[in-house]
Amino acid sequence: MNDANLSAATRRITATLFASQSLASAAIIAAFTVSAIIIVDLSGTEASAGLPSTLTLAGAAFAAYPAGRMMQRFGRRIGLSLGFLFGLVGMGLGAVAVLLPSFVVFLFGLLFIGVARGFVDQSRYAAADAAPISERARAISLVVFAGTVGAIGGPLLVGPLGVLATQFGLPELIGPLLGGAILFGLGGLVILALLFPEPQKIAQALAAAETRTGTAAPEGTAHNIADVLRIPAGRTALVAMVIGQMVMVLIMSVTSLHMHQNGHELGNISLVIGAHTFGMFGFSMLTGWFADRLGRPATIAIGALILIVGAIVGPLSLQVFWLAVALFLVGLGWNLCYIAGSSLLADSLTAGERGRVQGASDLLVNLGAATGSLGSGVVLANFGYGALCLLGGLFALLPLLMAAGRMRADRTIPAVGD
Numbered sequence: 001m002n003d004a005n006l007s008a009a010t011r012r013i014t015a016t017l018f019a020s021q022s023l024a025s026a027a028i029i030a031a032f033t034v035s036a037i038i039i040v041d042l043s044g045t046e047a048s049a050g051l052p053s054t055l056t057l058a059g060a061a062f063a064a065y066p067a068g069r070m071m072q073r074f075g076r077r078i079g080l081s082l083g084f085l086f087g088l089v090g091m092g093l094g095a096v097a098v099l100l101p102s103f104v105v106f107l108f109g110l111l112f113i114g115v116a117r118g119f120v121d122q123s124r125y126a127a128a129d130a131a132p133i134s135e136r137a138r139a140i141s142l143v144v145f146a147g148t149v150g151a152i153g154g155p156l157l158v159g160p161l162g163v164l165a166t167q168f169g170l171p172e173l174i175g176p177l178l179g180g181a182i183l184f185g186l187g188g189l190v191i192l193a194l195l196f197p198e199p200q201k202i203a204q205a206l207a208a209a210e211t212r213t214g215t216a217a218p219e220g221t222a223h224n225i226a227d228v229l230r231i232p233a234g235r236t237a238l239v240a241m242v243i244g245q246m247v248m249v250l251i252m253s254v255t256s257l258h259m260h261q262n263g264h265e266l267g268n269i270s271l272v273i274g275a276h277t278f279g280m281f282g283f284s285m286l287t288g289w290f291a292d293r294l295g296r297p298a299t300i301a302i303g304a305l306i307l308i309v310g311a312i313v314g315p316l317s318l319q320v321f322w323l324a325v326a327l328f329l330v331g332l333g334w335n336l337c338y339i340a341g342s343s344l345l346a347d348s349l350t351a352g353e354r355g356r357v358q359g360a361s362d363l364l365v366n367l368g369a370a371t372g373s374l375g376s377g378v379v380l381a382n383f384g385y386g387a388l389c390l391l392g393g394l395f396a397l398l399p400l401l402m403a404a405g406r407m408r409a410d411r412t413i414p415a416v417g418d
Contacts, residue, residue, distance in 0.1 A: 014139050018142050024087060030179060033154065058114060064365075069356045080123060083116050084120065088181050088188065090110070090114075093106070125140075145284035148284070250373075259318075284339065296343050297403040301404055303340065315389045
């Protein structure tokens with residue numbers, strides 16, 4: 001494959017992954033807008049309202065490592081297509097649960113949706129496979145930016161889909177689930193029809209070319225998660241993603257409750273969460289450019305520093321403006337750590353071994369999110385919002401210090417050919 005064909009294939013693969021990820025993101029967010037309402041209706045208790053988040057995180061964590069191994073063996077196209085099929089099944093089970101009605105069936109539907117997310121989240125690594133090292137972060141950032149489509153489009157679909165369901169004599173809440181099933185189905189068709197050539201084959205060709213030209217990342221030798229943990233760059237990448245995810249979820253998941261307890265109306269709460277979502281996804285393209293130009297460790301360090309600033313600002317005021325600023329910064333800090341960490345991890349792996357190790361890393365990321373989600377309520381109830389934000393800021397010091405160490409080490413490494 002010559003350079004022109006390779007460039008065209010990279011653009012097509014990245015665009016395909018962006019489109020499919022947008023569909024999946026919109027489906028998941030539309031469904032989760034109504035999931036808490038549905039599960040409380042089915043269970044008869046408000047105590048079950050947190051189950052949708054918990055089960056989907058568990059499903060994603062459970063699926064991440066098998067998904068990575070499958071993609072390493074059979075390719076990204078087959079693995080991602082299977083992920084979209086899981087999503088379609090999960091949405092379908094959710095719709096059936098509403099019709100029956102059945103609390104247990106709905107739980108299985110949520111678990112399948114989580115499994116789908118565990119597969120589909122690895123789209124960013126498929127984009128990394130198809131991009132040269134100098135453009136890898138930008139390719140990942142485009143797929144992450146697809147989350148913006150879901151964040152905006154998902155909630156906007158809920159009302160019309162509910163109305164459409166009632167016109168066919170179905171319960172209103174079933175509409176977003178059936179719509180989600182259709183979106184997952186379309187996403188799977190996009191992957192099957194357009195994701196070629198296989199991104200892993202491009203990764204191997206790029207790795208061979210980068211080795212010949214001396215542009216390969218010096219750390220790109222890890223074959224498994226143990227190797228990653230022994231490589232300073234790999235450790236930094238994992239810590240950036242896991243701690244960034246944990247801190248973001250820790251603070252974000254209880255901010256709405258904190259505001260509600262202090263007299264804020266739903267309109268104010270939605271503004272703050274909207275600012276947070278914008279911070280998470282709105283600057284993804286700039287983050288990718290930044291990570292490719294200034295380096296992954298520098299981008300991680302800036303992201304961790306922004307996380308710390310957001311954690312400091314959060315408890316200083318109950319005014320909507322300052323809470324929105326704090327949550328925006330927390331989202332932006334996560335974005336920088338997530339994209340740069342994903343890029344640095346891909347740089348640290350041999351092309352033929354990426355799928356399995358990336359699956360293991362996503363398992364750790366999802367466990368970090370689950371830890372943040374489960375711990376946030378406990379910390380808030382016992383120590384307050386200020387202590388929770390302080391804890392998050394302290395955790396964010398770890399990727400900051402590790403990234404700073406990598407920056408110092410990189411400056412001492414002689415350039416290729418010296």
